[in-house]
Amino acid sequence: MYNPFNLINKTILVTGASSGIGKSIAIECSRMGAKLILIGRNECRLKDTFSLLEGNGHTYYCCDLISEEETSLFLETCPTIDGLVHSAGVGLTLPFKFTTASKLKRIMEINFEAPVLLTQKILKNKKMRTRGSIVYLSSIDGVLTGHIGNSIYSASKGALVGIAKSQAVELANQNIRVNCILPGRVDTPLISRKNISEEQVNANKNLYPLKRYARPEEIAYYAIYLLSDASTFTTGSNLVIDGGFTLL
Secondary structure (H helix, E strand, C coil): CCCCCCCCCCEEEEECCCCHHHHHHHHHHHHCCCEEEEEECCHHHHHHHHHCCCCCCCEEEECCCCCHHHHHHHHHHCCCEEEEEECCCCCCCCCHHHCCHHHHHHHHHHHHHHHHHHHHHHHHCCCEEEEEEEEEECCHHHHCCCCCCCHHHHHHHHHHHHHHHHHHHHCHHHCCEEEEEEECCECCHHHHHCCCCHHHHHHHHCCCCCCCCECHHHHHHHHHHHHCHHHCCCCCCEEEECCCHHHC
16 A cells, blocks of 8 residues: 555664654654664663664664764765654753853754764765755754743754755755754653653643643654655755644
C-alpha cells in the first residue's frame, strides 16, 4: 500500500539520539523503514536507543559535535544521507542579569553553532543527496513566546529559525529542504531533572488548552513528515507543536 510518509530506502542522521526527543525521533523513523545514523555524547544511552531500533543497517557514533576533531572523524566514515535531524541541545534557566560570557558561549555553541557547522560540513563534503531534508529542533521560546530566565536558551533557538530560512532559499536549487520544528513543553527526562515540584508541573500543564505536555513521539511524527516525500513542497517553514499554548 502506498504511503507517502514512509522512509524506506532513506538514510537519516539524528543528533541528540541518546535521550528525549532525539531518541524518540530515531525510534519512530526506524519504524517507518529508515536506516538510522545516531549521534550522541553518552555511549551507554546511545546503545540503549540503538537496541530499540527496528530493522537493520543502523549505526551509531559517540561524538561531541562541539569538537571539530571528533566531527571531522565522524564525517570521514559517514555515508551519504537523505535526512538530517538536529535534536542535540541543552536548556538553561537563568535570570538575565546573571548572564555571563561563558554561559552565553556554551549554550550558543551547543544549540546553534554545532548544528549549523555540522550542516555546513555535510553539504561541503557532499554527504547529502538531492531531495534531502534538514530539520532543526527549535522551540516556541525562540520566536513566539518569552519566559523568565530563558533569554540565552531562547536566543539560541531563535537563531536556528533565522538561519534555516536563509538555508532553505540557498539550497532550493539542489532540491534540499530546510525546516524547523517549534515544540512547546515536551514530557522528557529534562523536565523531571528540573528543580520543580509536581504541583508546579501540573499548574504549568493547565496553561495548555490540551492540559498536558507533548509526548516525544508526537514531535517525532512531525519530523517524519518533514523527512518523507509527503513534504516535498515544504521548506523554510516553522511547524508549531504546542498543544495550543501560543493561542492564549
